[in-house]
Amino acid sequence: MTGRTDPESTAHRRAETGSQATAAGRSADHEEAADDDATALAEPADTVVAVEGLGKRFGSGPDATVAVDDVSLSIDRGAIVGLLGPNGAGKTTLVKSILGMVLPDEGSVHIDGIDARERPRAAYSRVDALLEGARNDYWRLTVRENLRYFATVSGVDPDSVQARHDRLLERLDLAAHADVAVRDLSRGMKQKVSLASVLAGGADVVFLDEPTLGLDVESARTLQTELRRLAADEGLTVVLSSHNMDVVETVCDRVVIMSEGRVIADDTVEALLGGSDTHEIHVTSADFDDGLLATLRERFALAVVDRRDRGAHVAATVDSDGLYDLMATLRAHDVTLDRVRTVEPDLEDVFVDITGSGERR
Numbered sequence: 001m002t003g004r005t006d007p008e009s010t011a012h013r014r015a016e017t018g019s020q021a022t023a024a025g026r027s028a029d030h031e032e033a034a035d036d037d038a039t040a041l042a043e044p045a046d047t048v049v050a051v052e053g054l055g056k057r058f059g060s061g062p063d064a065t066v067a068v069d070d071v072s073l074s075i076d077r078g079a080i081v082g083l084l085g086p087n088g089a090g091k092t093t094l095v096k097s098i099l100g101m102v103l104p105d106e107g108s109v110h111i112d113g114i115d116a117r118e119r120p121r122a123a124y125s126r127v128d129a130l131l132e133g134a135r136n137d138y139w140r141l142t143v144r145e146n147l148r149y150f151a152t153v154s155g156v157d158p159d160s161v162q163a164r165h166d167r168l169l170e171r172l173d174l175a176a177h178a179d180v181a182v183r184d185l186s187r188g189m190k191q192k193v194s195l196a197s198v199l200a201g202g203a204d205v206v207f208l209d210e211p212t213l214g215l216d217v218e219s220a221r222t223l224q225t226e227l228r229r230l231a232a233d234e235g236l237t238v239v240l241s242s243h244n245m246d247v248v249e250t251v252c253d254r255v256v257i258m259s260e261g262r263v264i265a266d267d268t269v270e271a272l273l274g275g276s277d278t279h280e281i282h283v284t285s286a287d288f289d290d291g292l293l294a295t296l297r298e299r300f301a302l303a304v305v306d307r308r309d310r311g312a313h314v315a316a317t318v319d320s321d322g323l324y325d326l327m328a329t330l331r332a333h334d335v336t337l338d339r340v341r342t343v344e345p346d347l348e349d350v351f352v353d354i355t356g357s358g359e360r361r
């Protein structure tokens, strides 16, 4: 693993601007020596991020806020993990605690088997992050100069990663703008430059908060494809949080859902979707009349009631028992079904189900 040239100043500079954060720690000389040993001894492991019993409280006494409560996670190399939770669930605090930007009250973080508290320089040498959807690329520098700069501050000779930069510029549709100053680019382009900068130094693990914010549909898709490619081909490990459930559902292998500081679900996207007991059912019938619609409204959560010349179109969100009840009710009223359609639950339905939240994140 390659050490960063000046991790402390980089971490502070980025953290101060609330933008990209390069996680790094203290830079005592003795630690450097210890790090070299640790780096030499570190075995490539399948688990790249291991979090054990992490806890973080803000304030004290009865007014204290428990932001992260006994969280344990283990993330494999090459995985793309989505981190979801309602506002205030503790996602940012968890990520910042993992990155060493917030000091947890309890628990441990190991990156590549290296204790991040004991040997931050070694642990974070190949970790990078884009936090709070913000950016702090150097607007006077060109796109390519930014990539070279961020490669350098992450301890990588920019000439040695020239091919990676070319590929990133190509894949993120930035090649035509490689020699343009960042300040002259559109907002979406700047976001892509920020992401490219995070990936420019050859990080093995990246934490991305709202990476597709401000991107048009095509750019967001390009980014998702590139993240999947980097994970599959280069073993990049990604922890991604986003309000955009489609992005998470499309790009992530696994989703961790937090609520009130705790992990309340941690599973593959397929398992979460398969485990959902939410069904959205659409029924159209000429037999729906005011009396029957009133009965249905009383008994079921009707999302849509669309009266037609004859009858109505009705949509309800129900669990399995509710689905059975609904069909039994329609049968009891001799309703002839002109059209029935069920819509498979998506990640957003699962999220609302699990968190009991109307909020989308």
Ligand SMILES: Nc1ncnc2c1ncn2[C@@H]1O[C@H](COP(=O)(O)OP(=O)(O)OP(=O)(O)O)[C@@H](O)[C@H]1O
Pocket (backbone or CB within 6 Å): 058, 059, 065, 066, 067, 085, 086, 087, 088, 089, 090, 091, 092, 093, 094, 361
């Ligand atoms: N520096 C701080 N001082 C005091 N309380 C804090 C601080 N940072 C976070 N909190 C509190 O900790 C809890 C978790 O906040 P956190 O920002 O980690 O949640 P989040 O899931 O990232 O939320 P969001 O989706 O809104 O960004 C919240 O109740 C928040 O108010």
